[in-house]
Amino acid sequence: MKKLLIINAGGTSTKLGIFHNTEVVSTETYRHDFSSLPIPFSLWDQYDIRKKAVQEYLTSIISTSKASTRLFHGAPRLNHCILAYIKSISRC
Numbered sequence: 465m466k467k468l469l470i471i472n473a474g475g476t477s478t479k480l481g482i483f484h485n486t487e488v489v490s491t492e493t494y495r496h497d498f499s500s501l502p503i504p505f506s507l508w509d510q511y512d513i514r515k516k517a518v519q520e521y522l523t524s525i526i527s528t529s530k531a532s533t534r535l536f537h538g539a540p541r542l543n544h545c546i547l548a549y550i551k552s553i554s555r556c
Contacts, residue, residue, distance in 0.1 A: 478517045
């Protein structure tokens with residue numbers, strides 16, 4: 465049984481969803497105002513705004529679900545090494 469957190473970083477929104485196999489457990493769309501960012505802006509300029517959306521979503525799921533420890537058990541942590549690697553390959 466696979467448990468997935470799906471993040472879709474769109475042009476003006478971040479769509480988030482949690483799935484158990486093919487069953488949708490929860491979804492949410494966060495709309496963003498990027499007017500404070502320099503133009504043109506990159507995905508990495510948006511990082512803090514999108515990170516906040518993901519944190520809000522996960523906090524809402526955890527606070528409303530007694531099964532949250534089972535839902536997120538074993539999820540890898542996104543640390544500075546992984547972010548540095550992703551940033552380095554995205555510039556290719």
